[in-house]
Amino acid sequence: MTILQPQVGHETLELLTNVLIGNGFSIGISSQFNYSSLVELCDLNIIDKKLFEELETSNFEFVMKTLVNADKLDKIYNRTDSTFLHAYGRIKRSLIEAIGKIHPEKYEIDLSDNYVLNKTMVRHSKRIFSTNYDMLLYWMILEDKKHVDFFGRSHNKDGTLRFTPNRESEKQVFHLHGALHLYLNDGYIEKLNTSDHLANHSSIVELIKEMIELGRMPLFISEGNGEEKKKSILNNEYLNFCYKSLEDLEGSITVFGHSLDNEVDSHIIHALNNAKKLSRVNYCIYTEGKSEPVIQLEMSRITYLFSGKEVVFYDSESIRNNMRVIEFYV
Known part of the structure; x- marks a missing residue:
């Protein structure tokens, strides 16, 4: 098995379909x-960590809702302590x-x-399909202004950006695991909008x-194995x-900066294998x-994961370096 270095120009651009x-x-x-783990980064006490373990989840929203509902039960049965509300706050x-620890501000990385x-x-x-939930991709498409992320104002009057699946564009972005700028509001999936929300804030991270x-x-969705992520x-x-959009892909897909771990990413691997019209994985x-043995072992693992597809390997740094030329000439 060999690792290819794509030519600057059409070959590299073709990989970006x-x-x-x-x-x-x-x-x-x-x-x-x-x-590796946002839960581990959080400074949780022993009891709060045990809550995540007992609920068998790393989904913060689910844990927080559970605490809110538990507090409601407390009030129904006239219990006066605020144990669950205190846990919610912590x-x-x-x-x-x-989030403050892991996420740089835009001005820190812009140049x-x-x-x-x-x-x-x-x-x-x-x-573009992303399993990252940070703000980097959001910032990039905000500058480019050509990608559709399927959020718009078409069905609501209050100016918020809500999930609108029927928006068509040649350039599209899919946040497979969600993102920090997306949230649930009264049953709707909405997106923070910089122009509407940043008047009184120094940054979108704040x-x-x-x-x-x-x-x-x-x-x-930040943690858990592939089955847990797929359920969410x-x-x-x-x-x-x-x-479903990932499963409907045709032609080829280029995987960049992704380990495709068979345990935590099994749902992504399954979707790609399940994409009947997808013939090639780059x-x-x-x-x-x-x-060299470590590289060959990694290549063998990826080839095995997609045994029903054509698998081609490219040097990731070559692709990134080709962007230097493309930035100026394309």
Whole structure:
């Protein structure tokens, strides 16, 4: 098995027709994204950690709703302590602090080399599927203004941006695991809008923290195995739409910055294998600092995962470096 280095121009641009990006896309821009578990990053006490364990979930929204409902039961049965509300407050504060730890402000990365190169990649990609829930992709498409993310004002009068699945465009973005700027509001899936919401905030990251403080939890799936993630996806109208769109892909897809772990990403692997009209998987492999046996082992693993598809390997840094030329000449 060999690793190809695509030519600058048509070959590289062809690889960007359908793209799946993972955490490596973000880590390449900021090492702050190099973490394994948001729950572990949260400064939770022993009891609050046990709550996540007993509920067998890492879904913050589910845990918070459970605490709110438990507090309602307390009031019905005339219990006067505020144990559940206190836990709600602690977990909420921990989540806000964790987001502050992992997420840089835009001005901190705006001029970084890899941010500019990844932004060029996004600008030339047609359909982007992301399992990241950070703000980087949002910032990039906001600057480009050509990608549709299926949120619009068409069906509501109050100016909020709501999930609108029938928006058509050649360039599309799908947040497979949700994102920090998406949230549930009275049964609707909505998106924060910078022009409407940032008048009194210094940044959208600060705005997200305030939204959490007000009880509006971001819509994102950060942890759990593939089966747990798929269950959460299928129970949400927007996430299910994104997942079905992945299964409906045709031709080929390029996987960039994504390990496709067989345990935590099994739902993504299943969707790609289940895509009957998808014939080829282009897997971008990061080789720096890896020995040849380790690289070959990774290539064998990916080939095995997609035994029913054609699998082609590309050097991820070559693709990123090609963006330098494309940025100026295309």
